[in-house]
Amino acid sequence: MDFQKVPSEVVSWEEIERWAEIIVEKIGDFKFDCVISVIRGGLVPSRIVADYLGIKDIFTLKTEHWGITATPDGKARVTYPIVKDLTGQSVLVVDDITDTGQSLGLAIEATKQKNPRIVKSATFLYIKKAAMAPDYFAEEISAENWKWFIFPWNRREDLRNLILDCSNGGTKEDxxxxxxxxxxxxxxxxxxxxxxSWLEHHSKIRIDNGKILKI
Incomplete structure (x- = not known):
């Protein structure tokens, strides 16, 4: 079996709560007016962090960088910008992970265009090889220990993509x-x-004499 190894780690909800608590502890007494959620990955983390901080205003911004699971998809880009005027506000930009740093950097720059007073950033995980570091993070991961983190909110999507990647005419055991x-x-x-069952129902694979084939 010839392939490039891509180690992964399944993240639990308990770890998510612990990381959120670490970030909130690092923020301390600083008061933010609102949270910018970098979707899709930051959608759930931003809600959890906002809940801890007692912030009701959450606005979204979408960036895209990762296409197929565990595979970078070219240069990051903003696809859905912020529509809210943030003049004079203290803003916390939240994503799940700072991997390359491109998505977070774009999100911060897009947020600054809305005239906030202060912009800070937070992600649960920070990969040290990234082009930038968030202001707040729960765990720092060295470049040597990089892995694909399977978060609870994209677990099914990741599993489908990884199984599809391994579906090259072999059996389920393969x-x-x-x-x-x-x-x-x-x-x-x-x-x-x-x-x-989901992949077969949605015509992503077919099973022929026990062999799994991508469609």
Missing amino acids: IASCLALKYDLYISRREFDETF
């Missing part, structure tokens, strides 16, 4: 072996079968 060897990923048989 795909399970590919997930383990290529991605360090082990999931329950129930979740494995549920994902297969």
